[in-house]
Amino acid sequence: MSEDPRETPALDHRVPDASGPPAVELRGVTRTYTDQVAVRDLSLRVGEGEFFSVLGPSGSGKTTLLRMVAGFEDPDGGAILLGGRDVVGVPAHRRDVNTVFQSYALFPHLSVWDNVAYGLRRLGLRRAELRARVGDYLDLVQLAGYGRRRPHQLSGGQQQRVAIARALARRPRVLLLDEPLAALDAQLRAQLRVELTRIQREVGTTFLYVTHDQEEALVLSHRLAVLRAGRVEQVGTPADVYERPVSRFVAEFIRSSTTGGSNVLEGTVRTVTGAGNAALVEVSVGEGAVLAELPPGRALRRGQPVAVAVRPEKARLYSAEDDGPPPGWSRVPVRPRDTVYTGAATEHLVEVVGDPGATPLTVFTQNTRRAGETGPGGGPVLVGWEPRFSVLLADEPGRGDGGAEPGGRARPTAADGDPTPGSAPTPVGATSRADVS
Numbered sequence: 001m002s003e004d005p006r007e008t009p010a011l012d013h014r015v016p017d018a019s020g021p022p023a024v025e026l027r028g029v030t031r032t033y034t035d036q037v038a039v040r041d042l043s044l045r046v047g048e049g050e051f052f053s054v055l056g057p058s059g060s061g062k063t064t065l066l067r068m069v070a071g072f073e074d075p076d077g078g079a080i081l082l083g084g085r086d087v088v089g090v091p092a093h094r095r096d097v098n099t100v101f102q103s104y105a106l107f108p109h110l111s112v113w114d115n116v117a118y119g120l121r122r123l124g125l126r127r128a129e130l131r132a133r134v135g136d137y138l139d140l141v142q143l144a145g146y147g148r149r150r151p152h153q154l155s156g157g158q159q160q161r162v163a164i165a166r167a168l169a170r171r172p173r174v175l176l177l178d179e180p181l182a183a184l185d186a187q188l189r190a191q192l193r194v195e196l197t198r199i200q201r202e203v204g205t206t207f208l209y210v211t212h213d214q215e216e217a218l219v220l221s222h223r224l225a226v227l228r229a230g231r232v233e234q235v236g237t238p239a240d241v242y243e244r245p246v247s248r249f250v251a252e253f254i255r256s257s258t259t260g261g262s263n264v265l266e267g268t269v270r271t272v273t274g275a276g277n278a279a280l281v282e283v284s285v286g287e288g289a290v291l292a293e294l295p296p297g298r299a300l301r302r303g304q305p306v307a308v309a310v311r312p313e314k315a316r317l318y319s320a321e322d323d324g325p326p327p328g329w330s331r332v333p334v335r336p337r338d339t340v341y342t343g344a345a346t347e348h349l350v351e352v353v354g355d356p357g358a359t360p361l362t363v364f365t366q367n368t369r370r371a372g373e374t375g376p377g378g379g380p381v382l383v384g385w386e387p388r389f390s391v392l393l394a395d396e397p398g399r400g401d402g403g404a405e406p407g408g409r410a411r412p413t414a415a416d417g418d419p420t421p422g423s424a425p426t427p428v429g430a431t432s433r434a435d436v437s
């Protein structure tokens, strides 16, 4: 990190400069451990002042990525730039970054005040300046009255706040955070999430935040990258990755604690109608039809197997006495399998009629009635949703025409107008961006 004690107000950290180079950039970075590729040809740009999360399941390479940015590990290939400067080979203590670890890593024999002051001593600040800066950062993390305590006299959440104050007090260009809330209980985690958001917005420092907790990443981040087996699967805002996942992996991995992951329905293309932004694809699923907007540049053929995702809170249930979904909506006949009362909502598990092998769908309904009161019409017989809530998932390696990704299924469903399984799919539908190939 730079040894530049600037005479700026304590919390006037860095003014995020979106016009300059990214705060962090990885270009084609690879890191291999003996026979294990932890990070594979990975490229990523994190803007100045962003709260950027790296989210992925265990073993997807998150910590390895962070450790390479910190300078604790070297990549086998590729470039890592901080503020536009390649730092590969630059030792950790000379990089303009600081790290907050899951384990806090405070000095147990030092007071809270001395822990925060520790990293500042080498900056050559005047005594009054140093005192003011430590005070400001303890204020920032709302521990102003705790300076004399030792770490063991603090709760886990308070210890992590000290670690954050210590890391920020040196005013690094980038703060790296490696699962900093993982050791805390659920309630403290939720509190500290709010705190972290406030702190980041207040100081404006770029945060690069590693977590395996989907909700944490959604709540905290301006943008996030979803990692899968050492590669970036998708980068986007929380709403992008939640509402418009690019793959089955992201659709299923990005889960909300209330509604879980996306439903993924597999079927075959029946028709493509309309053109341009109005192009719609109709997919046969069981005895029903799913309608989805066709993404730009995507070409489909009649009979082509495709997967469509829809979030459980976006779908609606209809009983035999209801009118059913309005025309132009997806319409899938179902039979009830289970319901789970979760307080504010009820989770309905329903089976797709005509596709016994399909994973049951989950639909959430708000509990606007009292528990035990049933609505008119008994159990659900149809599920429906608007086409804009359908996400046509990209073909994945091993999927596509007749293929299947590991764990997935690929088989044509019996539906109106589908070609005979095994016959060559025929082009259907409209032209323009909805072109069929």
Ligand SMILES: Nc1ncnc2c1ncn2[C@@H]1O[C@H](COP(=O)(O)OP(=O)(O)OP(=O)(O)O)[C@@H](O)[C@H]1O
Pocket (backbone or CB within 6 Å): 033, 034, 036, 037, 038, 056, 057, 058, 059, 060, 061, 062, 063, 064, 065, 212
């Ligand atoms: N020092 C090491 N030696 C050998 N293999 C390693 C080493 N560190 C990581 N790996 C392997 O590299 C892969 C990525 O590990 P990494 O710790 O970066 O993943 P992660 O996404 O942070 O996982 P977690 O959420 O469990 O911490 C894993 O398969 C892991 O076993």
